[in-house]
Amino acid sequence: MSYKALYRKWRPEVFEEVMGQAYIVQTLKNQIAADSISHAYLFSGIRGTGKTSTAKIFARAINCLDPYDGNPCNVCEVCRGILSDQVMDVLEIDAASNNGVDHIREIRESVKYPPVKGKYKVYIIDEVHMLSSGAFNALLKTLEEPPPHVVFILATTELHKIPPTVLSRCLRFNFKPLSMEEIKKRLEIICRSLDMDCDDGALTTVAINGEGALRDALSILDQCIAYHPGQLSYEHVIEVLGSINEDLLFQMTDHIAHQKPLKVAELLQQLYLEGKDMKQLLTELMKHFRWLMMASLNAKIEGWEAMPETKREKLVQQAAAFETRGITEMIRKMADIEFSMKKSAQPYILLESGMIALASPAPKAAPSAPSAQVAPPPETVQPVQKPKGEAKPSPKKKPAAAPSLAPTQQPSPTKGSSEDLLELVRQQWPEVLEQIRLDKKASIQAMAREGKIIAIEGEVAVLGFDQEHSFHCNKLDREDIKSYLSRLLKDKTGKSLRIKLQLLEDNKQSARQQQEQTIEKLKEAVPENILEIVEEE
Structure with a gap:
């Protein structure tokens, strides 16, 4: 006798052997015991969860000559005939290869004939979502009002592809993944x-x-x-x-946690030369970081208790080297690397550079240029407050403070925490632009990179554009785009900030406004009898 694969050899033959689907099994057994069999069933769920096996057990049970407790006996003539595929009362149809209207018409013709040995004629249509639109339409009438001796059992892994008109005619059962x-x-x-x-x-x-x-x-x-x-x-x-040994995963994670990019590169090279699948490595590493995330949250999810105690202890110890938010950020960046590898002719280089970046220390932020500030009025007018005698200022003398003011195009940041937040946002803005590129929004990225974060106003980040990029500013000034930028900024900084777009004035106009503001301050601080403003010709 030829060898049988384990999944065929150990296929369930009674309902009690179906694992992880207790409510489905009990419902079907109750229907069999009460002899209240529905005309159509729909079994949905991921592959390998028992849909077809349950359908075959059910088909034997409703035709069995000597059923017990809702189960088939598997020894009577009908049961043995169905198990050996010698009884034609149970037909299993693969919809992937029999998906046309003509195949459904054949079924419509055959349902007219009564079963040969059993009580019911059962049609098991596997992967039913593969039927064409015309085939579904041809099946509808028969599915709605089949002959009393016919039972349909439809099985699918993609429930969303089944037309609502078919769903409404079936008794549905969702097979959950096994733990x-x-x-x-x-x-x-x-x-x-x-x-x-x-x-x-x-x-x-x-x-x-x-x-x-x-x-x-x-x-x-x-x-x-x-x-x-x-x-x-x-x-x-x-x-x-072809998986990666968990000791190597712990080792790789240690190198990332302690910011050792050279060690990461060496370990990657070692695994690459050993012939390990680099995409598989990244997948395993992401799963490892998921366990770290759950360990940091002390979350006892499914599978945690089944782990060896030594591995659980190592995960808890290693998770302490990261913040929870840092772990989630690592997973997101690895997902970005995985996505970029799928479309690259050099996936290893992308993996290597991405992993080295994960293990590298964060770059220090470049010091921002100090904003020009107006000197306090008392100091500005101090030389004018001590006139000699009754002498008046020369009418042709220009105001001393006005020429010394450097033109500015942006408001100065607020003090304290606002300055820290402004520095953080400026530091993370390049990361935002990079994420826009990874999201395949090239036009938004091209326009947004011409702007710069110029100020934080409460819960608003001001993105400034100079006059020559006014087109970019106007194009980005849409609520959906600003909401998208705000979301990315929150992902990178952890701060909920709205985006405000601002078109900056040119240097000449800005300098003129600064001069006018300074003159107004002088008028407020200096008595009129000792101050004379002379317009420049």
Whole structure:
């Protein structure tokens, strides 16, 4: 007899063997016991969660000659015939390859004939979302009012692709992904039956990589058994999966935490030369940082308790080297690296440069140029407050303070925390521009980079543009764009700031206004009998 894959050999044959779908199993058993079978069912959920297996058990149970507690006996003539595909009362149809109107017309013709041996004629249509629009329309009438001896069971992994007209005609069940503990428990049972020597770390790794799908986990286990029969170790599983050893993940994270870019580059080179998949490395590292994030929050999520205690302790210890916000920022940056690698001819270079950037210290902010400020009025007019005798200022003498004022184009930042916030926003603005580029908004990025953060006014960041870039300022002055920029700025700085666009005046006009403001201050501070303003010709 030919070899059977584990997922086929261990396919559930009664409802109690279906894992992780308790409410679905109980509902179907109750319907069978009460003989209240619906005419159409829709099973949805990710791959490998038991949709087709449950459909086959249900098909046998409603046709079984000697059912017990809602389960098929699997020994009567009908059950054995269905299990061996010799009874034509249960038809399994793959909608991916039989998705045309003609195939549905054949079904419409065949439903007219009664079952041969069983009580019901059952049509199991797998991946039903692959049917064409015309095929769905052809199925509607039959699905709504089928003959009393016909039951339809539709299965899909993409529920959103099913037309509402079909959904409304079916009894729907959503198969949830299995937990890591449920998959691990099933793997332990299978390994014991195969008399295999396996360690806990290996089973945990296989269960995690199943990603909620028992069939995927069994396929991985099958491959591991073929690689090293009789023994299942963590090292064997890592080798089969092409994954990265968790010790190397901890080592890489330590280099990032302690800002050792050279060590990161060396470790990347080592893994690259060993033939490791660099995209897989990045995926594993992102998962590792997710565990760090949960450890920093003390969140006991699914899978945490199943980890070895030593690994949990190491995660908690390593998470202490980061702030929670820093971990989330690392994950976001790694996601950006992953996205850029997908479309690059040199993904390793992008990964290397991105990881080195993660491990490099943050660049020191360049000192901002001091803003020109108007000197206090008393000091400005101090030489004028001590006239000699009754002499009046020469009528042709220009005001002393006015020429000394440097023209300014922007308001000076407020004191204290506002100055710190202004410095932070200026420092992070290049990061905002880079994120705009990564978001594929080239036109916005090209216009926004011509502006500069000139001030913080309460909860508003002022983005200034000079006169020659007035077009850019006007184009960006839209609520949706300003909201988008505000959101990016919040992501980078952690501060909720609205964006205000401001067109700066040219130097000549600004200097003239400063001169007028200074003259007004002089008029307020100096008695009129000792001050004379002479207009420049």
